[in-house]
Amino acid sequence: MMKRNTDELWNEASRGEPESPLFDSNDVDVAVVIGTGPAGATLALELARAGQRVVLFEAGPWIDPASFINDDRAAFEQMSWTDPREATGTWQLARDFPGSPAWMGKLVGGTANLWTGLTPRFKAHELRASETYGRIPDSTLIDWPIGLNDLENGYDQAERAVGATHRQGRPPLPANNNYKVVANGAARIGYTHYATGPYAVNAEPYDCRPATIQDGFASQGDKQRSKWTPLVSEIPRALASGLVDLRTRCHVTRITLGANGRADGVVFADADGILHRQRARFISVACNAIETARLLLLSSTAGHQNGLANGSDQVGRNYMRHTSGVIYAEFEQPVHMYRGEPMAGLIADESRHDPSRGFVGGYYFEMISQGLASFSQFNEPGGWGVEFASRMEAYTRTSALWICGEDLPQATNRVTLSDSATDALGLPVPVVHYDDHSNDIAMRMHAYDRAEELFSAVGAVRITTAPPLPSGHNLGTARMSLDAESGVVDPYGRAHEVDNLFISDGSVFPTSGAANPTLTIMSLVYRQAAHIIGALRSGEL
Ligand SMILES: Cc1cc2nc3c(=O)[nH]c(=O)nc-3n(C[C@H](O)[C@H](O)[C@H](O)COP(=O)(O)OP(=O)(O)OC[C@H]3O[C@@H](n4cnc5c(N)ncnc54)[C@H](O)[C@@H]3O)c2cc1C
Numbered sequence: 001m002m003k004r005n006t007d008e009l010w011n012e013a014s015r016g017e018p019e020s021p022l023f024d025s026n027d028v029d030v031a032v033v034i035g036t037g038p039a040g041a042t043l044a045l046e047l048a049r050a051g052q053r054v055v056l057f058e059a060g061p062w063i064d065p066a067s068f069i070n071d072d073r074a075a076f077e078q079m080s081w082t083d084p085r086e087a088t089g090t091w092q093l094a095r096d097f098p099g100s101p102a103w104m105g106k107l108v109g110g111t112a113n114l115w116t117g118l119t120p121r122f123k124a125h126e127l128r129a130s131e132t133y134g135r136i137p138d139s140t141l142i143d144w145p146i147g148l149n150d151l152e153n154g155y156d157q158a159e160r161a162v163g164a165t166h167r168q169g170r171p172p173l174p175a176n177n178n179y180k181v182v183a184n185g186a187a188r189i190g191y192t193h194y195a196t197g198p199y200a201v202n203a204e205p206y207d208c209r210p211a212t213i214q215d216g217f218a219s220q221g222d223k224q225r226s227k228w229t230p231l232v233s234e235i236p237r238a239l240a241s242g243l244v245d246l247r248t249r250c251h252v253t254r255i256t257l258g259a260n261g262r263a264d265g266v267v268f269a270d271a272d273g274i275l276h277r278q279r280a281r282f283i284s285v286a287c288n289a290i291e292t293a294r295l296l297l298l299s300s301t302a303g304h305q306n307g308l309a310n311g312s313d314q315v316g317r318n319y320m321r322h323t324s325g326v327i328y329a330e331f332e333q334p335v336h337m338y339r340g341e342p343m344a345g346l347i348a349d350e351s352r353h354d355p356s357r358g359f360v361g362g363y364y365f366e367m368i369s370q371g372l373a374s375f376s377q378f379n380e381p382g383g384w385g386v387e388f389a390s391r392m393e394a395y396t397r398t399s400a401l402w403i404c405g406e407d408l409p410q411a412t413n414r415v416t417l418s419d420s421a422t423d424a425l426g427l428p429v430p431v432v433h434y435d436d437h438s439n440d441i442a443m444r445m446h447a448y449d450r451a452e453e454l455f456s457a458v459g460a461v462r463i464t465t466a467p468p469l470p471s472g473h474n475l476g477t478a479r480m481s482l483d484a485e486s487g488v489v490d491p492y493g494r495a496h497e498v499d500n501l502f503i504s505d506g507s508v509f510p511t512s513g514a515a516n517p518t519l520t521i522m523s524l525v526y527r528q529a530a531h532i533i534g535a536l537r538s539g540e541l
Pocket residue numbers: 034035036037038039040041057058059060081103104105106107108109110111112114115116117118119219250251252253286287288289291292295343471472473474504505506516517518519521
């Protein structure tokens with residue numbers, strides 16, 4: 001069969017930024033989905049495939065991948081959510097980055113334009129954390145009200161959607177230099193579960209996207225489109241359906257309720273800050289855990305004085321972001337860690353639950369490579385002097401690993417609204433409070449020690465550790481529960497207190513597991529979409 005040029009396929013799939021609005025603001029039969037990241041885009045496309053009209057809101061702009069900038073700082077400014085936030089608590093981010101505790105995208109396709117693409121699945125015991133780990137002081141640990149079997153179908157769908165390597169017959173990516181160093185060290189200390197994926201960047205052309213050219217840019221956006229993001233996959237398909245009305249640069253400021261207690265629409269600010277209203281039959285919030293909690297809290301109204309769907313006082317609580325940290329190892333010979341896909345590799349040996357290590361839950365080691373600007377910014381925030389400079393000079397000879405481990409939910413780790421600071425729209429900014437649990441600290445110290453062994457085994461001449469980066473994984477602020485007292489949504493992400501309001505992002509995670517979250521977020525969305533479509537067809541929604 002004649003091979004088709006991937007650019008031709010992209011041009012066919014993408015109609016670019018559409019004319020909007022397609023649907024009337026008073027149309028009470030549209031679905032409103034807020035957020036165009038993996039969660040919102042996946043839901044919008046599934047609903048459109050079932051014939052449902054959707055108004056899809058995105059606070060950020062449409063950016064064509066060809067305009068992504070291959071430069072750390074400029075790309076950060078181009079794509080990131082830079083609206084003010086506040087960090088409090090004893091986590092180091094409150095000291096090092098008090099106005100920017102989390103890293104999120106603000107553009108069509110969401111944070112997946114910045115993501116690197118590792119797609120591990122949860123393990124069965126991670127959904128039964130309370131049962132498996134027992135009572136842990138100071139943690140609000142609960143079990144998920146669903147099991148791994150409820151996620152498996154969605155995992156398969158999500159892996160097909162993102163084109164995860166190593167899965168369903170797709171080939172792995174080749175090893176880059178950083179991976180070769182790390183895999184060699186892993187073998188020498190007896191690890192056996194390591195590979196260059198699963199990873200949502202094409203090793204060979206797949207689904208209208210070309211194979212990676214290994215240019216090393218992912219968190220700066222991928223100009224080539226070899227990396228999966230909804231911007232190059234779900235969004236163009238959703239727009240081509242003619243059933244999805246994408247409203248870019250439209251920031252939803254409030255969800256409104258009708259007299260019957262059901263959600264009846266949203267208020268949003270357009271690019272000029274002018275407020276408008278959009279009616280809806282039902283609403284999905286997919287703004288990423290911090291902004292999702294903020295929007296619910298901003299939507300307080302009669303009967304929901306503490307925030308929408310917050311009778312349980314659980315909205316904003318149990319914020320999780322994964323136990324993390326970075327380990328840098330310097331060698332005598334060049335490594336050039338920045339060449340090739342930046343996170344293509346993980347070691348799974350420590351992801352098991354084994355309390356003999358002094359903590360519950362597990363963690364992954366994942367490849368990480370940073371551009372020089374990020375390397376200097378995060379290696380030792382505020383670092384200075386001769387020793388620090390010598391580490392910067394060793395950039396080309398440095399290899400690095402990132403820790404991604406389960407952190408425990410705590411009621412006091414929470415997103416609230418500032419009572420003094422506001423954003424450009426005059427809305428209270430979110431305050432993100434976080435204290436490490438003693439389990440998180442024990443896990444991180446274990447990971448630092450094991451990484452030191454690993455890098456020493458392959459001849460590292462200097463090993464240093466760095467604190468967690470601003471959080472790319474934001475979870476747990478509207479958790480799922482069977483009963484309305486201990487959570488915000490039911491096992492389908494439907495608010496206990498507002499039955500046509502759905503939460504579709506990682507806010508619903510009762511626990512974080514050790515796995516990077518996006519594949520699980522998408523798996524839950526496929527499950528939610530099937531539930532919504534069933535409810536629409538039966539007339540229940
Ligand atoms: C550098 C980096 C690397 C990462 N690597 C990985 C990885 O390897 N594997 C993995 O699984 N995960 C990774 N992640 C995390 C991953 O990107 C997120 O889990 C994922 O994008 C979450 O999807 P989402 O749709 O819930 O939210 P997002 O992708 O954040 O999308 C939310 C969207 O909602 C919009 N929005 C928010 N509030 C409003 C509002 N009020 N009105 C209108 N729009 C709004 C935002 O602008 C945004 O576009 C990484 C993250 C970062 C930062």
